[in-house]
Amino acid sequence: MTLKLDKVNRGPHLSTLVASSISREIAQGRLRPGDQLPTEQQLAQTFGVSRNVVREAIARLRSEGRIWSQQGRGAFVADEPNATVLTIDFDALQQATAFQSLFELRGILEVQAAALAAKRRTDDDLLAMKEALATMRNAPYGSVMWLKTDLEFHKTVAAATGNAYMVQFLMFVSERVRESILASGNQQRSEDLAAVTLGEHQRILDSIEAKNAEEAQEAMRAHLHGAASRVGLAEEQSE
Numbered sequence: 001m002t003l004k005l006d007k008v009n010r011g012p013h014l015s016t017l018v019a020s021s022i023s024r025e026i027a028q029g030r031l032r033p034g035d036q037l038p039t040e041q042q043l044a045q046t047f048g049v050s051r052n053v054v055r056e057a058i059a060r061l062r063s064e065g066r067i068w069s070q071q072g073r074g075a076f077v078a079d080e081p082n083a084t085v086l087t088i089d090f091d092a093l094q095q096a097t098a099f100q101s102l103f104e105l106r107g108i109l110e111v112q113a114a115a116l117a118a119k120r121r122t123d124d125d126l127l128a129m130k131e132a133l134a135t136m137r138n139a140p141y142g143s144v145m146w147l148k149t150d151l152e153f154h155k156t157v158a159a160a161t162g163n164a165y166m167v168q169f170l171m172f173v174s175e176r177v178r179e180s181i182l183a184s185g186n187q188q189r190s191e192d193l194a195a196v197t198l199g200e201h202q203r204i205l206d207s208i209e210a211k212n213a214e215e216a217q218e219a220m221r222a223h224l225h226g227a228a229s230r231v232g233l234a235e236e237q238s239e
Contacts, residue, residue: 015053015054022067062075100233126209129153129208200226
């Protein structure tokens with residue numbers, strides 16, 4: 001069994017890159033069903049990353065149904081893909097059309113989530129949103145911390161819907177979007193853009209606090225339209 005594994009570029013998405021590389025080996029048949037993966041130490045040395053990064057990658061592949069593992073034995077390629085497991089290939093998202101489609105899906109989910117959040121939110125939900133937004137204000141625009149706190153704000157909106165499936169789907173899709181933005185490196189540092197983006201989030205929060213579902217939908221739609229433009233998607237594609 002000859003694998004084509006190389007060191008991965010440094011960045012905040014290392015575990016994603018490692019998981020993607022192993023997935024590619026499976027897809028191209030160099031890792032076959034039943035094959036045992038190299039040990040964590042071997043993978044860490046091959047990719048030039050820490051064992052913690054490898055563990056995160058293995059955990060992701062296991063959650064996607066691509067591999068299974070057994071204590072004391074190691075990790076093995078699954079016999080067949082699990083059709084019930086939702087996966088989005090990281091490499092595919094480097095193509096503009098795939099990223100556009102993912103952003104479109106995110107919009108469909110988040111606009112409806114904002115309306116449900118406005119109808120169902122509790123005082124605790126509002127507090128969580130306000131705390132997330134406050135943390136976001138203190139993070140440099142476009143940084144890893146900014147994107148992390150941005151995702152946390154959207155998670156609080158999803159949680160306010162009271163629909164656990166909505167949270168799961170939205171966080172899965174939003175995390176793939178975040179990884180792609182980090183990989184592309186096209187988030188420019190700008191105080192003006194930070195102010196605009198924070199204003200969009202504040203409008204979402206205010207609408208949800210006012211329990212105005214229609215306004216919450218419009219605020220979320222406007223925010224995602226702006227976000228699409230800021231990451232380089234054409235205006236006509238982000239409608």
